Amino acid sequence: MNMKSYRFVRFLGNFGVYFVLTFFAFVMIFPFLYMLSTSFKIPSDTFRYPPRMLPRDPVTIQVEGYDEPLPLYFVDVDGSRKEYALAKSNIKVGIYAPADDQANTVERFISEVKPTGGVMNQQKITVNGEEVKLFDVEVDGQVVPMILVSQTTVGEFIDPENPESEPVFQNVRLSEPVENVNWHPENYTEVIELNNLGRALTNTTLVTVLVVIGQLATSVFGGYAFARLKFPGRDTVFVFYLGTIMIPFVMLIVPLYQLMVLIGWTDRLAALIIPWIFTAYGTFLMRQHFITFPKEIEEAALLDGASRFAILKDIIIPASVPALATQATFTFLYAWNSFIWPLVIINVGNEKNHVLTLALNVLRGRASDTPNLILAGAAIAIVPPLIVFILGQRFFVESVAGSGVKG
């Protein structure tokens, strides 16, 4: 095999690799793109088929003689495509045909067609055993009695530059509106101000911040005690901690709920914070980190008369920023995204104490005809963690990789 064809095979291989990777990347990222684009649309645009990515608005134009701006549509005039304004819609058009030759139809405005024999005394004809009303329809200057085969509506389209010229009539629903790309960030303000997402965002932030701080504090102290201090009972407690890591949270919902009822914390933000600042898993991770820390530095500090607290504060914590950042990110995501516990503990009616996930749950029912608002709400819940992720990516992904049990 010569060098050239080898290179070509390698190139093909790499091309295949990137193709597969990019395909999966597209699958992974597409729902996010869809969410963001839809959150900037107007409601009618979200229901359009086939769907489109960029948010678009129908274009309107101010035409002389009309108070309201008129929507623009593409209209075929003399074989060329032009932008005409819709002056009047819902004009009824009847499709008429002679009773004995129903394939030979003509279209007339219903308002221009008179019943045969007058309104009071309309003539009828029997077609297929049914009586059908007859109308006088003018065809080439002649009045022919015809029956109404079907009805439709059209719109009157006029040239915006020249409103007096001959209008064009065509079906509005089948006409393509003139649109331009237009983003609607006001969806976000609407969802924040009118649908309680502002308060929910504040609550979620508050809860998340307090849980992160509290959990870091308790797991740093606990982890340090497990890793560095010798005391009877330590290993028993540690094994006990380890044993509970596997236990799924749903086991605790019922008793924890009753505990909250007992303390009087149902419907309170405290119930979303206090139980979550003590975790076996976080303590375990901190212990695993501290145990790798060289002992000598600490012993030297102890000889100098430093207290354990001072050692923790001045030596260990400053040297553990990456590990702390990782755990903070984990806890942040967990607290920010949690749903079932808030759902259980916070009343649906008590909107003051809703967190984002709960508010989204309410919004889902309330705004089911405006996906743009729902997805703006979803974006408010999803984007902050993504930003935290992008900022903390270096620590975060590496440490997830590290948590996969070695050996």
Add this chain to the structure above:
Amino acid sequence: MTTPSRIDAQTNLVLRIHMVWRVLFAFVAAVAILMLWTGAGETPLWQKILIALGAVIGIGASAYGAFQISKRNHAGRMASLALDYLGFVACFVFALNAGEFFIGIDALGETFGKGVPYLGITALGYFLGMLEEYFPTKNKSAESSLKTVSRWVMLGGFLLFLWQVDALNGIIYFIGKLAQPGGLIAVAGLAIFGLSLWSMSRPNVAQALNVKTGHEQIINGWLFLSPNLLGFLIFFAGPLLLSFYFSFTDSDAIRAPNWVGFENYAKILNIKFATLDSPDQLARDVVDIKVYDEVGRFTFGNTGILFAAADKFFWLALRNTLTFVLFAVPLSVIPALVLSNILNSKLPGMKFYRAVYFMPSIAAVVGISLVWQWLYNATIGYINYFITLGIEFWNNLFTAAVVDPKIQWVSDENTALFAIIIIAAWQTMGFNTVLFLAGLQNIPGELYEAATVDGAGVWDKFWGITIPMLAPTTFYVVSTTTIQAMQVFEQVFILMNPPEGPNNSTITLVLYLYRSGFQNFQQGYASAIAWILFIVIFGLTLIQFQRQRRSSIYES
């Protein structure tokens, strides 16, 4: 052995007071038990038992402490410190509670939003202080002034924040609430326990009780662990035991629970199989439909077996959950394995792809489910649109006439669960990829080099080296994914309307647990479901563990 150093009169007095205090403590605890047991009992039994148990331990420890102090043994100091510390913490929590500190977090939710911008100022001050680490200056005075400025900015920002969130009013309110009887008792307790702790930790008292070098570490160890351990006991271990107890009661979260023995479990596990004479024979002909509901039937030719259960929803939920696990786990693990092998190549841009794959796993499931709800929309959703495009392309290419199925993803009982599976697989795939990638990077490269020398192909290397060497990672990935999948709830709850889906096709165990416990308020029953769920999860993990161990023994 050295003789104990002489104890001065003052220390002696302190020790005597401590002995009296320990006896008094035991006495008060005993009175508390008596009052609890004789007082008109609105308290549920489990709470009584719990409080009594705590008090008995307290009495014992306190008496032991008094005895050991009299003997001048250090154990007395330990017992004394432990009891006083627990008392101090309890009073602290009661004081916070009496001052409505915990409830006050709600009020903070109201004003917190206004304060957040000022926290930004604090953060700015912090970064200002960091600047000098990035741009080290020779000029020491400039450096220190920068630090001073940073400190003041931080302080100012924080004070502004406190002002904006109305902290002063909160503190005034707190003190006002604390000044009422309950709060005052808590504060008095704080003072007594605090004084006792302080006097006990003084060096001459410690020496009088023969302190040794190791003791300090014991005290520090428990002290450091205590916030974590107390919280863990109260909010995790305690509720876990409580859940076990509730599963044998008819608890409804309002009345005191009654013991019902195995009734809950018996109802859940009460199932019946019956043979059918014809495939469409009615259930009432073969089972007692006052007790049993039909869950499903399996037919072979002209006969069949009917599966009926006293609680059909549980069995439907179990069926759906296991189906979900059966599909969602392989769908999120196998592509992850493939992708991680590709990402492990040293081509440029792999970190970018890794980050992109990771994104779904950090987004809120509730938000994600809302997005997919619209993607799944049968008429305007992108998924059906892509299917339509694909079919059109196929038909044009091969002049075939494949009919567009226009799948009603969430409202068709045959696809509803599958729609949930796709979301879950999409969301966990990236996380698993990263885990696998880490496992791959731990495989020594020499193995592959040796295999290449032996003439092994890419495929041989994958099956011969990668798969066996990855076994521990695979075990970890599969078991964590399974544990998570067994608890599927949020996607179903958000996406389906009603959450149990068309014809109960998406009712899951956790959803059923939620419904029993928090919509029907059969919390004893819900606890029993929780324990069965746990047993299933535990069993699945155990099976995987056994398999992994067997395969690793085989490998070695």
